[in-house]
Amino acid sequence: MPGASERPSDRRRADAPGGDGSASPGGTSRRARTASRAAALVGVAALALTGCASSGTGEATIQGGEASLVLPDLGTVTIMGGGSGRTLLLIGLLVCVLGIGFGFVGYQQLRRLPVHQTMREVSELIYSTCKTYLVQQGKFLLMLWVFIAAIIVVYYGFLADFTWGRVAIVIAFSLVGMGGSYAVAWYGIRVNTFANSRVAFASLDGKPLEMHRIPMKSGMSIGMVLISIELLMMLIILLFLPHDIAGACFIGFAIGESLGASVLRIAGGIFTKIADIGADLMKIAFGIKEDDARNPGVIADCTGDNAGDSVGPSADGFETYGVTGVALITFVLLAVDDPAVQASLLVWIFAVRVGMVIAAALSYVANDMWAKAHYAKAERMNFETPLSSLVWVTSAVCIASTFLITYVVIGETLADNGMWWKLATIVSFGTVAGAVIPELVKVFTSTHSKHVREVVKSSRQGGASLNILSGLVAGNFSAYWLGMAIVGLMGGAFVMSEQGLDALMIAPAVFAFGLVAFGFLCMGPVTIAVDSYGPVTDNAQSVYELSLIEDVEGIEDELKREHGIDVQWDKAKQMLEENDGAGNTFKATAKPVLIGTAVVGATTMIFSIIISLTDGLTTGMENLSLLHAPLLLGLITGGAVIYWFTGASIQAVTTGAYRAVEFIKNTIKLDAGATKASEADSRKVVEICTQYAQQGMLNMFLGVFFATLAFAFVEPYFFIGYLISIAVFGLYQAVFMANAGGAWDNAKKIVEVDLHAKGTALHEASIVGDTVGDPYKDTSSVALNPVIKFTTLFGLLAVDLAVSLVDQGMQTLVTVLAAVFFLVSVYFVHRSFYGMRIQTSLEDDSMDDQDHTLPTDDGTASSVDRPATALEPAGAGESR
Numbered sequence: 001m002p003g004a005s006e007r008p009s010d011r012r013r014a015d016a017p018g019g020d021g022s023a024s025p026g027g028t029s030r031r032a033r034t035a036s037r038a039a040a041l042v043g044v045a046a047l048a049l050t051g052c053a054s055s056g057t058g059e060a061t062i063q064g065g066e067a068s069l070v071l072p073d074l075g076t077v078t079i080m081g082g083g084s085g086r087t088l089l090l091i092g093l094l095v096c097v098l099g100i101g102f103g104f105v106g107y108q109q110l111r112r113l114p115v116h117q118t119m120r121e122v123s124e125l126i127y128s129t130c131k132t133y134l135v136q137q138g139k140f141l142l143m144l145w146v147f148i149a150a151i152i153v154v155y156y157g158f159l160a161d162f163t164w165g166r167v168a169i170v171i172a173f174s175l176v177g178m179g180g181s182y183a184v185a186w187y188g189i190r191v192n193t194f195a196n197s198r199v200a201f202a203s204l205d206g207k208p209l210e211m212h213r214i215p216m217k218s219g220m221s222i223g224m225v226l227i228s229i230e231l232l233m234m235l236i237i238l239l240f241l242p243h244d245i246a247g248a249c250f251i252g253f254a255i256g257e258s259l260g261a262s263v264l265r266i267a268g269g270i271f272t273k274i275a276d277i278g279a280d281l282m283k284i285a286f287g288i289k290e291d292d293a294r295n296p297g298v299i300a301d302c303t304g305d306n307a308g309d310s311v312g313p314s315a316d317g318f319e320t321y322g323v324t325g326v327a328l329i330t331f332v333l334l335a336v337d338d339p340a341v342q343a344s345l346l347v348w349i350f351a352v353r354v355g356m357v358i359a360a361a362l363s364y365v366a367n368d369m370w371a372k373a374h375y376a377k378a379e380r381m382n383f384e385t386p387l388s389s390l391v392w393v394t395s396a397v398c399i400a401s402t403f404l405i406t407y408v409v410i411g412e413t414l415a416d417n418g419m420w421w422k423l424a425t426i427v428s429f430g431t432v433a434g435a436v437i438p439e440l441v442k443v444f445t446s447t448h449s450k451h452v453r454e455v456v457k458s459s460r461q462g463g464a465s466l467n468i469l470s471g472l473v474a475g476n477f478s479a480y481w482l483g484m485a486i487v488g489l490m491g492g493a494f495v496m497s498e499q500g501l502d503a504l505m506i507a508p509a510v511f512a513f514g515l516v517a518f519g520f521l522c523m524g525p526v527t528i529a530v531d532s533y534g535p536v537t538d539n540a541q542s543v544y545e546l547s548l549i550e551d552v553e554g555i556e557d558e559l560k561r562e563h564g565i566d567v568q569w570d571k572a573k574q575m576l577e578e579n580d581g582a583g584n585t586f587k588a589t590a591k592p593v594l595i596g597t598a599v600v601g602a603t604t605m606i607f608s609i610i611i612s613l614t615d616g617l618t619t620g621m622e623n624l625s626l627l628h629a630p631l632l633l634g635l636i637t638g639g640a641v642i643y644w645f646t647g648a649s650i651q652a653v654t655t656g657a658y659r660a661v662e663f664i665k666n667t668i669k670l671d672a673g674a675t676k677a678s679e680a681d682s683r684k685v686v687e688i689c690t691q692y693a694q695q696g697m698l699n700m701f702l703g704v705f706f707a708t709l710a711f712a713f714v715e716p717y718f719f720i721g722y723l724i725s726i727a728v729f730g731l732y733q734a735v736f737m738a739n740a741g742g743a744w745d746n747a748k749k750i751v752e753v754d755l756h757a758k759g760t761a762l763h764e765a766s767i768v769g770d771t772v773g774d775p776y777k778d779t780s781s782v783a784l785n786p787v788i789k790f791t792t793l794f795g796l797l798a799v800d801l802a803v804s805l806v807d808q809g810m811q812t813l814v815t816v817l818a819a820v821f822f823l824v825s826v827y828f829v830h831r832s833f834y835g836m837r838i839q840t841s842l843e844d845d846s847m848d849d850q851d852h853t854l855p856t857d858d859g860t861a862s863s864v865d866r867p868a869t870a871l872e873p874a875g876a877g878e879s880r
């Protein structure tokens with residue numbers, strides 16, 4: 001039990017030690033200018049802060065913040081039956097290896113599934129373009145990592161007086177975290193691009209079951225590998241690294257994976273919606289079908305489905321799972337006095353996580369057996385039904401597992417007042433949320449939803465105008481109901497935290513909120529799986545059309561002879577459309593779960609900063625009042641940043657889509673002899689999408705990065721208000737945009753599938769609504785999740801840095817640096833519009849201009865017909 005004489009802050013270590021093609025001279029010059037600007041910006045941060053460190057007259061009063069926290073000895077934990085907590089977690093390592101094996105077995109099974117050569121060629125072309133995109137993103141990611149590494153080196157190396165070996169550990173684990181996000185994203189696209197052609201092929205016999213099982217298998221493969229790798233990395237830190245450096249490892253790891261998720265999620269969201277809008281608008285412009293092989297934007301759209309809806313969620317899920325764990329570890333070490341209780345809680349948290357990997361696998365297998373038995377001979381099926389049942393089955397199994405594991409691990413240690421079941425109940429509130437929130441999202445985004453059907457009805461008489469208004473209504477209503485659900489579940493957790501948890505820790509309600517976020521993620525593999533279902537079904541429809549399999553001579557006889565298939569072309573296309581609608585719905589359900597986790601989890605991280613600032617809630621508590629003006633000003637500031645970020649992300653999509661549409665209109669060939677677009681033209685659209693994705697990402701990331709530094713330096717409690725504000729504003733903005741976009745998306749699907757109204761005015765209105773919803777749901781809303789977490793995590797370091805300088809008597813210098821960082825941030829805010837705006841005259845509406853130009857760093861124009869660089873992948877080299 002906590003000792004009254006020892007504050008949590010006293011347990012900090014007071015003695016802690018310290019596209020690379022050839023380019024023209026002009027292109028090279030542009031790249032050099034870009035590189036020099038990036039280096040100069042890093043220099044501004046690093047050299048200024050180094051100067052601060054060297055100018056101090058006294059020793060630094062802060063010793064590395066959360067990175068100096070020391071883990072308790074987990075070997076002292078005794079679980080029921082006499083086992084060791086350390087042994088239990090070693091068994092967890094084996095479970096993680098088995099989880100990875102489970103995923104790879106699914107991967108191999110997908111590879112061996114039958115597929116026609118025409119479909120395989122299309123899916124491999126999609127994978128090829130995805131690889132090109134990811135390679136360029138990897139280079140871009142490393143460039144942005146330099147900014148983080150510079151701050152880590154200056155802070156830990158010069159101010160916190162860490163040894164250089166210890167600094168290297170923080171940097172190394174930031175690379176491990178970033179690399180983990182990148183690796184699981186790559187794995188996700190490989191699995192999904194195997195699955196998409198197999199689903200398209202499975203549709204040919206007119207039986208729906210395999211069309212469900214294949215994307216479900218690919219999703220579970222990604223989910224199990226992702227969660228198992230994340231958990232494996234964290235267990236290795238817990239079990240095998242020295243206790244006095246584990247805090248540094250966790251913080252570095254979390255910052256790295258947060259950076260990786262931010263870049264891949266934001267850039268992927270911009271990329272996919274540029275391509276999607278560019279391809280969709282051709283349906284209106286030329287009256288062609290959605291995945292017409294003659295449209296060079298379709299391959300880019302398929303690549304974008306993976307870049308935005310597979311790469312982004314995979315990296316985001318990996319980071320969310322890790323950051324939530326780091327938040328809980330940090331809280332336990334700061335808020336719990338008794339090392340024995342600390343150790344018990346840490347073993348319990350990770351034992352539950354290990355149990356949930358097993359629970360997810362068992363739930364998937366059971367649900368798959370039920371679906372197989374129920375739909376084996378079915379001619380039609382509601383593809384949403386087995387997805388919904390999987391979520392609910394997993395939720396029930398996870399809750400039962402939570403209570404069982406909690407009783408076994410801490411039932412004896414925390415037997416007083418039934419503490420074990422109270423903690424299990426709090427976690428279960430989050431697990432229930434993981435099932436309830438998708439059901440609420442379906443109310444606003446499913447093809448069976450009254451809100452979605454209202455969008456269709458209003459479009460019939462009011463066209464695109466009323467279509468958009470009805471979608472906004474759905475988004476706003478969804479924010480209300482989901483907000484109330486989250487508040488209700490968090491309120492239940494708060495009530496449970498009042499039942500004796502204060503005997504174990506300070507601020508038990510904050511720990512309860514962190515456990516709710518933890519409960520959200522108990523269903524991690526399944527949440528990722530149902531989210532990954534969407535990009536596979538979306539791609540499958542495109543692969544079918546792009547393969548032109550119906551035009552292959554003698555194809556029906558070939559399919560009968562070699563695969564025993566009596567092909568049903570019309571039914572296949574109908575079922576692909578229906579399955580895509582189910583995928584749209586469940587892509588939508590995962591978004592609020594992830595953003596809800598980010599916000600609830602951020603609460604715990606913010607509290608860690610508060611504990612640092614208030615010396616364990618013993619001093620300065622009056623500054624946490626609205627009567628403290630900086631706190632109130634910070635609350636107002638956070639909303640401004642959220643709205644800028646939303647606008648900047650949509651601006652990048654708008655300008656990129658303009659250029660994509662312009663290029664496609666000038667190159668598409670629709671004459672009688674044309675059958676498909678050239679591969680070169682398709683790759684050119686991919687280059688345009690990549691250019692704007694990276695340029696938009698650079699502006700937004702650096703705007704957020706320097707804003708975080710600036711506001712942390714303004715005043716610590718201003719920064720606390722700012723963090724709370726971006727979490728709250730971000731939650732509602734993200735939920736509203738995600739569900740409005742989902743409503744528009746499936747309204748179009750109803751028009752196309754249920755009403756068979758393609759090519760009509762109603763269809764055109766639904767397309768317009770969908771193109772508005774595209775950046776809403778897949779760019780802006782999803783990007784807010786990693787931004788909130790990155791800002792909070794990086795804020796841990798930034799605010800400690802600012803406080804340490806003030807404690808050394810450098811308040812004036814801190815104020816000056818706050819102003820400098822703010823001005824740099826404002827520069828990128830300004831540039832996110834004025835550097836990204838459409839570079840044509842107001843009078844030029846012909847859209848047949850051959851001068852395809854893109855904005856560069858200095859505001860001049862550059863041709864898209866050039867090879868890539870890491871910063872400017874398209875439009876930065878010599879014309880070809």
